[in-house]
Amino acid sequence: MTTALNIAFMPLVDASLLIAAHELGFADQEGLALNLIRETSWANIRDRMVVGHFQAAHMLAPLPIAGRLGMSSLPLDTIVPMALGLGGNAVTISTRLADVVAPDAGHLSGLDAGPAGRVLKNSLAKFEKDMGRKMVCGVVHPHSSHNYELRYWLNASGIDPDHDVEIAIVPPPLMPDAMAAGSVDLFCVGEPWNTVSVARGHGHVFTTKASIWRSSPEKVLAVSNRLHDQQPETVAALVRSLVQAANWCADPDHHVQLAELLARPHYLDMEPKYVMAALSGLFHDIAGQLVAVPDFFLPAQRLATFPWQSHALWFYSQMVRWGQTNWDAQMVERVKQTYRPDIYRDALRGFGVDLPAADMKVEGALADELPVGSTQGRLFLGPDGFFDGLLFDPSAFAKDGGGA
């Protein structure tokens, strides 16, 4: 018997797992028929999940948390049984901003977040003087990893994201247009929208999410709580099919085929070459040199689909840090209940997948790849560092709001 599921996605490279699961038969093997529906806004995905149009969705990792904490305008009751990979975003600056930072960027090669942030900080005053206004930074949603990682990077580079710049909300597919129109000077968005902007001649990739925080969380699979209550086996089957799809996506031999799938009109609707940058991790820096970004987008490697509760708590810590909500012990519990590593483990136990023993880890602690405690003892994680070398201790944060 086949179970049909309506699943929403936004046109982004990290929808790969869902698209591959559907197109390559991984869902079919688990008895699932995925009906993938492209949406135009995260708000639509939320609302249509609330009324039951979708049973699951490709979602910004902080959104299910914000929904659980009562921060969205409709009550979103979803759980996160798995992540849809790590990384996948980049920061792009407009050609006009690039002209301002260029004299200072002569010695800047590569796409490392530290030097890029210092150059930006040094150019800010000149940019404001030339333009007669603050620099405008685009992110895709107030509750997005883009917003939090951009703020993290700006702040650690000496730029106050609340006072020194303006932050604007632009949906991912409109980001290149917004840059072309001059309404954003810098943006943080998922691929392929950085590559599209560069190809149109309006911007340069400046740094990447992988450089700001290596192996960092991005999109998740959000599943309606109703579906999990009524059909836990269906959720487990979906997790298994997506983990298999993730392994397929991670194989470089499949990247050309994956790019062609993603490029189809029903999905991203563009030429496959725009998708390849994210899959290969190859981007041009501001000086025009081709740079191989380590771990730009990880669909499966380093347990990229495991829903670490420390990721959820980091997002909550950033919501608190930027004044979107307060720290509260009960809210900590609700955040942890949103991410469900137990469902992930139950779905994959007995399928030869090495599973970690812990639900949380100190984020940013691994400078190198290291073995961690797991069911089969073959699991390696890291590197996972923040570019400024700080750590996030989820236990300390959960205890009293510290640890960040």
Added chain:
Amino acid sequence: MWHGAVTSAPIWHEVCFDIPMASDTLSVLIVDENAIRASIIEAGLSEAGDVNVTVVHGLHGLVAEIERVSPDVIVVDLEHASRDLLEAYFSISRSVQRPIAMFVDKSDPGWIEAAIDAGVSSYVVDGLRQDRVKPIIDTAISRFDAFRRMQRELEATKDQLAARTIVERAKGILMRSRDLSEDEAYNLLRKSAMNQNRKIADVAESLISAADLLAPGDE
């Protein structure tokens, strides 16, 4: 602070109805890229009550327009790309200006469902009397529904036209290759469709593809 980034050309106009502008006139902003649908909703709202309607099509200048009009009710097409930026804007303006809530009554899930099914979302200033706002949202929902039905019928008509063209081409191929009359060609198509349990248009399409493959350059 958050502000709306802009991407397309500004197209907006304001409609004032022939009713005296009383202080209790509701101000409604319609955000819809589809100009025809927007005007249908606009006309519906004028029948529904004492309202002052402004329409915005694109993203450009949307936030400035909200600040200028200071609407009591905002009606947004679900397909409009502005929703995330609108909500981000409201979440900030909630504390500084007039609070804005989504939908009128969260306690009525059926109503929210009807709106989302119809493809419309709305934002309402907190504290407005329910009986004043409900007719406006109900009108918007019913007009969106009507528009969707109309679109569906139009699509069906288009499909029928396309199917007819395909059948005509397939008939032409059969008439030439098998030396059949028009009626005979049509009957052959119909018979194959019945035998294969397929639509005539599908059989015709397969026949055209096969003919294209077998005789490139010739129909």
